[in-house]
Amino acid sequence: MDFFFFLDIYADRQLIDYYILSFRLGSLxxxxxxxxxxxxxxxGIKDWEKFKKTTYDIVLYELGDEIERFExxxxxxxEGYKIAYREASRRGAKKILPAIGYGNPxxxxxxxxxxxxxxxxxxxxxIDEFLEDIIRNTPKEVTKRGLExxxxxx
Numbered sequence: 001m002d003f004f005f006f007l008d009i010y011a012d013r014q015l016i017d018y019y020i021l022s023f024r025l026g027s028l029x030x031x032x033x034x035x036x037x038x039x040x041x042x043x044g045i046k047d048w049e050k051f052k053k054t055t056y057d058i059v060l061y062e063l064g065d066e067i068e069r070f071e072x073x074x075x076x077x078x079e080g081y082k083i084a085y086r087e088a089s090r091r092g093a094k095k096i097l098p099a100i101g102y103g104n105p106x107x108x109x110x111x112x113x114x115x116x117x118x119x120x121x122x123x124x125x126x127i128d129e130f131l132e133d134i135i136r137n138t139p140k141e142v143t144k145r146g147l148e149x150x151x152x153x154x
Contacts, residue, residue, distance in 0.1 A: 001025050003042055005105045007080040011093035019084050020061045021076055021105075026054035036102050044106045077105070077113035085115045 007019040025031065030051040032044035045051050051073070058070040060080050067083070070076035081098070088096040098110045098118070111118055124130035 001028065001040075003040075004103075005042075005109075006099065006103045007077075007084050008099035008104060009081075009084045009088050010095070010097045010099060011088035011091045012095055014091065014093070015099065016084055016087050017099075018063050018087070019080050020064075021058070021080050022061060023055045023058040023073060023076070025051075026056065030054060032106075034102070041102050042106065043102075045108060074113070077109065078115075081113050082115050 001024065002022070003025055004020050004022045006017060007021055008015060008017045010016070027050070030045060030047045031042045032046060033040045034043045035041075055073040058073055058076045060067045060070065060076055060083075062083075068079065070079070085096060096116060098104070098114050100107060100110065104110070105113075
């Protein structure tokens with residue numbers, strides 16, 4: 001079965017989304033899949049060793065053009081992230097972070113291969129309480145919006 005990961009990186013606030021790692025997977029037993037918009041995405045790896053043994057036809061693309069073919073997925077991830085990170089560094093970014101979400105590698109894969117130390121904020125256990133705290137602790141003057149002289153009030 002064919003799969004891909006976007007090796008997207010944020011260079012400060014600019015998204016570098018040129019690199020795609022495409023591969024075939026011989027067995028789905030090593031991965032967690034989720035369906036979104038009619039497409040299956042790998043959202044987790046159950047067994048890394050099994051996963052890397054069953055991947056083949058691994059290709060790294062830049063803007064749709066083939067850059068390189070790989071024999072193993074680990075080398076492909078390392079090289080792909082290294083190239084994307086180098087591009088972000090070249091732009092003088094102060095903060096370089098990987099993108100996380102559907103189409104991007106699962107967090108445990110990013111942590112394994114991203115070429116710089118990572119810090120992820122833990123997702124709140126109780127999202128309703130988290131949002132209520134934000135509302136409660138946001139000063140009123142931040143939430144008010146004044147009208148400019150040339151704006152029409154609705």
